Amino acid sequence: MTVIQPSQDPNKDPADAAWEQQTTQTINTLQHQVDNITESVDTTSPTVAIYSHTSDGAIQSFEPSPSGDGYVSYYTYSGDYPTLPVGGLVFSAYSDDEINFKIRQYRETANRPTNPGTVAYTVSTGAWLSSSNWTKTKLARGATNVWYCDADIVGTTGTITAKWGNPRLLYGGQTSSGILYYNTAEIDGSAPGKPLANGYDFEAGVFNGLRNAGQATGGTNNWVYSPITVEVSGANSINKKHWQSAYTVEVSELTEHTTLLNGAITDAASTSNITVDSTAGFPIPSTGNTPLTIYIGSEQITYTGLTNTTFTGIQRAQNSTTGATHLDNAVVTTMIPVQVITFGTPTGFVPIGANLQSDNFSTGSAGWQIQRSSGNAEFNNVTARGVLDASSITTGTLDCSGITVSNLNAGSISTGNLNADRINGGTLTIGDISVSGAFVAANLNVGVILKVLLGSGGRSSGSGIEYVPTFTSANEATFDTDAIVLFNGVGTCSASSSSASIQMQFQTTSDGAIAGGADSGNKSVTTNGDQVVILEAYKIQLAKNTAYRGYISTAVTGTASAYGDITVFEVRRV
Numbered sequence: 001m002t003v004i005q006p007s008q009d010p011n012k013d014p015a016d017a018a019w020e021q022q023t024t025q026t027i028n029t030l031q032h033q034v035d036n037i038t039e040s041v042d043t044t045s046p047t048v049a050i051y052s053h054t055s056d057g058a059i060q061s062f063e064p065s066p067s068g069d070g071y072v073s074y075y076t077y078s079g080d081y082p083t084l085p086v087g088g089l090v091f092s093a094y095s096d097d098e099i100n101f102k103i104r105q106y107r108e109t110a111n112r113p114t115n116p117g118t119v120a121y122t123v124s125t126g127a128w129l130s131s132s133n134w135t136k137t138k139l140a141r142g143a144t145n146v147w148y149c150d151a152d153i154v155g156t157t158g159t160i161t162a163k164w165g166n167p168r169l170l171y172g173g174q175t176s177s178g179i180l181y182y183n184t185a186e187i188d189g190s191a192p193g194k195p196l197a198n199g200y201d202f203e204a205g206v207f208n209g210l211r212n213a214g215q216a217t218g219g220t221n222n223w224v225y226s227p228i229t230v231e232v233s234g235a236n237s238i239n240k241k242h243w244q245s246a247y248t249v250e251v252s253e254l255t256e257h258t259t260l261l262n263g264a265i266t267d268a269a270s271t272s273n274i275t276v277d278s279t280a281g282f283p284i285p286s287t288g289n290t291p292l293t294i295y296i297g298s299e300q301i302t303y304t305g306l307t308n309t310t311f312t313g314i315q316r317a318q319n320s321t322t323g324a325t326h327l328d329n330a331v332v333t334t335m336i337p338v339q340v341i342t343f344g345t346p347t348g349f350v351p352i353g354a355n356l357q358s359d360n361f362s363t364g365s366a367g368w369q370i371q372r373s374s375g376n377a378e379f380n381n382v383t384a385r386g387v388l389d390a391s392s393i394t395t396g397t398l399d400c401s402g403i404t405v406s407n408l409n410a411g412s413i414s415t416g417n418l419n420a421d422r423i424n425g426g427t428l429t430i431g432d433i434s435v436s437g438a439f440v441a442a443n444l445n446v447g448v449i450l451k452v453l454l455g456s457g458g459r460s461s462g463s464g465i466e467y468v469p470t471f472t473s474a475n476e477a478t479f480d481t482d483a484i485v486l487f488n489g490v491g492t493c494s495a496s497s498s499s500a501s502i503q504m505q506f507q508t509t510s511d512g513a514i515a516g517g518a519d520s521g522n523k524s525v526t527t528n529g530d531q532v533v534i535l536e537a538y539k540i541q542l543a544k545n546t547a548y549r550g551y552i553s554t555a556v557t558g559t560a561s562a563y564g565d566i567t568v569f570e571v572r573r574v
Helices: 014-035
Strands: 047-052 069-076 092-095 099-108 118-122 146-155 159-163 168-171 175-182 199-201 206-208 242-260 273-275 292-296 299-303 310-312 315-318 331-343 347-349 449-459 462-472 481-493 499-508 514-519 523-525 531-541 547-557 560-572
Touching (some): 449 547, 462 560, 499 560
Antiparallel strands (some): 168 242, 242 347, 273 310, 481 499
């Protein structure tokens, strides 16, 4: 902004000087109003925006930085236009980058809440407060309806005041689920189609217009809420397939339904009825005269009943709204919850009357049986595909005397499928076993730790190398060994102009070659108060009767330190 100053001629007439002073002050004030558009031109306490590159306001200007970022303070003055610098100002971050996004808040209540009004959003901090009884946190589905409303935040700086949108239903609290049963059983019949329904009565727990698939309203309904009677023979015999379909019902997003007012009403109308063109499609209040809500303009009105053209049991100005005069043909609105009904594909089943058994069942000699009351079962000639879990078969319970070569076919026992970790007690005599691949036997002597070694080294000054620990691997003819190697090192820098480094390896002693890729690499630190840590583990296949060593290289300067430990477990290879 350009600030106009009066002329500095010392010889001008005093009257002219006073007139010049008033004129330039007026021009500057008008210019200020243009630059600070949020102010009113006729304000009695003008405010000017003062900008600074830094938060302390050391260098002030009436113009923002060309970069569009910096700090701003709004200074209210009286009398003459201020001169810079102005002391005692508090500056906040400023940016002329435009923002444009939505914020959202939530509320849980049975009825649609009123519009929560406005929200103030602070651009510099991103701070805003949710309205009374609302929360910023998205609520979980519960037994009550959950609502939300959005506000559009558009602007560049300062505090943006935005209007909340009208509340909308996020999801309804009412849900239901269950199973329907087809009332006809057949031996070879195909499955019926999914049932259809017009709606669901949550209070009664029944569907409205329940019918067979593909039928119009009023069609035949073969679906019932309880399983059909099971008979030994006849239409619904236990040897015929029965059908069932699982269902779920939930209340989803609301949809708007409207009609027109038939005759004007005043804000003081005391009538218990409101006449409209038609109430078709409006929800009917449930038993007990639970009131429902209609909207005329900004006024909410509850009703407890309806006819073809009237809402009855009227209560005006509900939910903190104000009664108002409404003209003939004013729009009358309600929000109708949409029920989402999902029927599962019908599945067949054979019900059990008493025990489930084969036609030729004879205890201990023929057929099979599953007892309904106890769950005990008796089978003959069982073919098991997949996993046969016999974890409860204990010593003495399984009589193998009848298992002969012709009955036990081990051809499908492949690698990893024969687990002998539960063979214990007594004597196991086995001859001529040929195994290709892995033989899993958890109790055999594999994975045994043969040797444990530990070595450490380090420096609090200077540089050096330690070979710790050193050892020669086992020379067993019947098995090989592995090394489990653990590196644990740390370098610490305790003052400026200091440094620490550490490197750890596992080597063959003969040539210093790295075994199994066990090399931490050089780790270093040079910043006061910082620390570098090595924590690594390796599994290395060892050659027989070979010398190995751990390698720790450290270097420090100034006030620093570097130390490390190498632990080696030599184990029998699995």
